[in-house]
Amino acid sequence: MSLTNWHIAETVEIPTWLSEKVGKFAAQLLCQRGIIAPEQVESFLDITAYQPTSAFAFGAEMEQAIARIQKAYEQGEAIAIWGDFDADGITATSVLWEGLGQFFAQGDRLVFYIPDRLKESHGISIRGLDELRSQCQSAGKSLSLIITCDTGSTCLDALTYAQDLGIDVIVTDHHTLPDQRPPVAAIINPRYLPNQHPLFNLSGVAVAYKLMEALYETLPEIPQKPLEDLLDLVAIGLVADLVKLTGDCRYLAQKGIEVLRQKQRLGVRMLLEQCKRVGDRPIDISFGIAPRINAVSRIWGDVRKCVELLTTRDERVCKALIEQTELANTQRKALQKKVFKQVQAKIEQLDLSTTGLIVLADPQWSVGVLGLVAGQVVAEYGRPTILCTVEDGIAKGSARSLEGINLYDLLKGQEHLLLSFGGHPLAGGLSFALENLQLLTESIDQKFWSQYGQLQSKAINIDLEVNIADLSKELFNEFKQLEPFGMGNPYPKLLVRDCQFSEISNANIRTQKGQKVEYIKTEFTLSDRNGNQIYGDWWGHYSYELPDTSCDVVIELVDNAFRRRYDVRLLDFHAQSAPLSAELPSLATSIKNSDLNLKIIDWRGRDLVELNDHSSATICDRCPQSWQDVNTIIERAHQANQALALVYPRPEQINGAIAWQTLVGVAKYLSRTGKEIRRSQLIAKLGIDDQDVLQIGFEELQQYGYAVNAIAVPSDDRDLIIRINSIASIYDGFTTANPFIQAANELAFQQQFFDRQLLKNALHSSAG
Incomplete structure (x- = not known):
């Protein structure tokens, strides 16, 4: 496994009242995410304390949309909903189908159209407009108004075509905007709002809901069903579309999950039963409902039955549709794995x-x-x-x-x-x-x-460092207060240091009918030196990929409802290298004969030419890789009575897998063109200035059919000219496990450790 860069969030000072209110770990998360003021915390935790934004915050566009719909209602016009074929678009279509269905007779004055994923593209098309118009004419209706959901903002040709046909279009969407306002009756798209606006991150279904909210507010005496009944659909679309759950997005998701938990909607209840989910958490949507809804269009293209599934009250019909979604999801998994393997084969070239x-x-x-x-x-x-x-x-x-x-x-x-x-x-x-x-x-x-x-x-942002003993029901409940998690409020990623894997085994994933699915997972027990342990799994990986040495691991704490316990889901690990596996001394006890008040300045990433005066500082242009390096560097600055300026490349940029890809690419290029490269140039490309690691890379290239020759540069005895020729065609593609990758990752681990030790005393400078 290649070494992924870990970015560990800084620990911040927590107000006592906040820690007492939500627990120390949840409080740390809130503070790290900028939710500190009492009123912020209250509205984040309690939806009744949040003031939702009016639908009319969209301004004139919303007013124009409502006026046009009101005119259609009063004059008996027919309306068509134009949706999209992913979970956000399907739920948005369902929201408009039920919401507008309170004003217009479904199937008579109200119809919907969703493109077939396998035959058409996202968005409004001229072909689809002709087909929709023809359907209405066959039913004796003249189509005069289309309302889109989750689509339409940039479909300028089709919108112009609709205008030429005398069809008004109201676009509700959340995708990127065109350079100019399209020719429509109204366009309701949160991208027109400022980035920090509470409505800015709404997904397609949420925008459709705000349109219904404005219509219900304008004509409150007509609807027979509460608007809030649609919120379970809104929660499904919001979570499935991975929008940032901040502002009104978070509020609508919270409210929607409350409705979802009640399971009043037949199709939703049966979907939850099918995937054995309770319906009280976003994970029930993202791993249960959404994949099944999305699978229908991915496998069969036509998703009209999905809208029927979400809106029907016929249990017999619903059961048949549920079986279709389960079958589609099983086929989707197998097809996805097959295509991924084919893509990987092409990438190897x-x-x-x-x-x-x-x-x-x-x-x-x-x-x-x-x-x-x-x-x-x-x-x-x-x-x-x-x-x-x-x-x-x-x-x-x-x-x-x-x-x-x-x-x-x-x-x-x-x-x-x-x-x-x-x-x-x-x-x-x-x-x-x-x-x-x-x-x-x-x-x-x-x-x-x-x-x-x-x-x-690749990088992972880590939120908290914990011990295995902390991974309990109490911690899970602390985190649960902060749900719903998603984009903008990610599920906590936890770092556990110095632990080991044991009782490792592979589990074959099967369907409820016992059919094998082309997915695997590794199950294990994670233990520390104090005897604490917890069960866990690692999806999509085999048991042999786990190390038999001590590791630092990044995990998520999950509720294993099936086994009635709390487990961990492994996200990443860094196996501890031998030189650093023992207890390491602190910087203060390791620096010999040095002034511990030495000023250390972080100029990494800066161009020395741009800095006004760097002659008064001792320049450190190579990241230390050992305590001896640290001592030597600091002693040099101490003797010169100067500050120590760190100007070397950031060590987190080293990644063994990418370095190997780069080295192979260089080898291919040089062998194909007959050109050569200097060692200093190769170092710059790889980001690795270590003779031993480079030598391992050269030896590994020889295993793949390349001959590497190094010749001294007469004008520079510190540099070498590297020539690489292909002597055999045995390179069989990129691999994530070879000695060079491991050596590069160990180098990165060492450099990151000693870099952190130096930076503990660093004084950041922006002026030089």
Whole structure:
């Protein structure tokens, strides 16, 4: 397993009243997330203390939308709902179907249309408009108003076409906005609001709900059912779409889960029974309801039955639909794993050291699972990824990115190569002529390198450091106060140091009917030196991947309702290397003959040329890797009577897996072109300035059919010229377990440790 960078949140001072109110660990989380003031805490914990934002905060657009719907109601017009085929779009369609159904007769004056995922794309299409209009005409209705949900903001051609047909459109959406306001009767999209607005992060279903809220408020005497009955659907869409659960998003999710827990909706109750979930936590949605709803479109395309499942009152119909969703979800799992393996095989042919984005296409791939697989690729390889299927010369697919890389911006500006695209900074959909594949790939890859400049290694943000003895029902209940967890309020990631795995075994995952599913997990017991232990599992991994040495682990505490206990879910581990496994002395006891009041300045990441005066400081341009290094560095500054300035690259940028990818890419390039590289240049590319680790890398390359020769540079006896030639074609792809990766990760571990020791005394400087 490659070493993932760990970013551990700083411990902050906790007010006594807060610790007494929610417990010390929950209080620490709240403070780290900026929720400190008493009124903030109260409204965060208690939904009755939160003041929800009015639907009319959307301003004139909401007023125009309500006026147009009111006109349609008064004049007996027919309305069509245009939805989308993911869980957010399906629940949004269901909200409008039930909400507008209080004003317009369902199936008569109210119809809905959702594109088929396997035949159409996200968004409004001219083809779909013609089909919808034809359906209405066949029923003797003249379509004059369409209300979209979770889609439509950037479908300018289709919206113009609707306008030409005399059809008004009200867009409710939350995706990225077009450069100019589209030709619509109203557009209700929280992206028009300031980033810190409490409505800014609403998902599609939540925007649809706010529209219904405004309509109920305007015509309160007409609806026969409470608006709040729709909140369980809102919670499902919000959690499934991974929006930030802050502001009104959190409020609506909290209220919705309360309704969900009551299980008044037949389809929701039967879905929860099917996946053996209670319905009182977001995890019941994200791991139970949402995958089953999403699976229908991924496997079969047509999701109209999903809306029926969520809105029907017929138990016989509902039972049949539940069976279909379960079958679709089982097939989705198998198909996803199959496509992921095929994608990995293609990735092995790429030079990942020079690849900023992974863009692949294959006519055999099912478009329904490409978004899920792209997300897996992002997690595994740390690259923004676009995966497409191909039909009749058109590539159609899904894109996923990682935090800090705006995929939408990378695609924007490539409209001349695209037939369609839309989405978020982290996810989107697109289509283009297959002949444009290479040009599109080169264009966005060039834009990536110019904007971001470097590849990002995988990282985990850790919230708290705990002991195994802390992992109890009491801690779980502390965390439960802070639910719902999700984007913007992530589930706590916990660091446990110096523990070991035992009683390790693999478990085969099966369906309720005993059928084997193409997923595995490893079960284990986690123990510390004091005899404390807890059970846990590691999804998607085999038992042999766990180390037999002491480890630091990152885990989540979970409620194992089936076994009536609290377990841990393993997220990552760092095996302790031999030099650092023993009890380590502190910096103060390790520095010899030094002034412990020495000023240490953190200038890492700064360009020395930009700093006004660095001659008065002793420069440390290489991260220490041992206590001897620390002593030598500080003694040099002490003797010079100067501050010590740290200017070396941040050690968390070292990642063995990425370094190996880069080294293999360099080897391929040099062997193909016959060019050479200086050792100093290779060090800069890999981020590794350690002769022993580099030598291990060279030896490992030889195992893959490369010959490495190093020649001294006459003008610089500290540098070498590296030449690499291919002598055999036995390289069989990227592997995550080889001596070089392990050595690089151990180096990173050592450097991060000693870097932290230095920084404990560092005085951060911005002026130099």
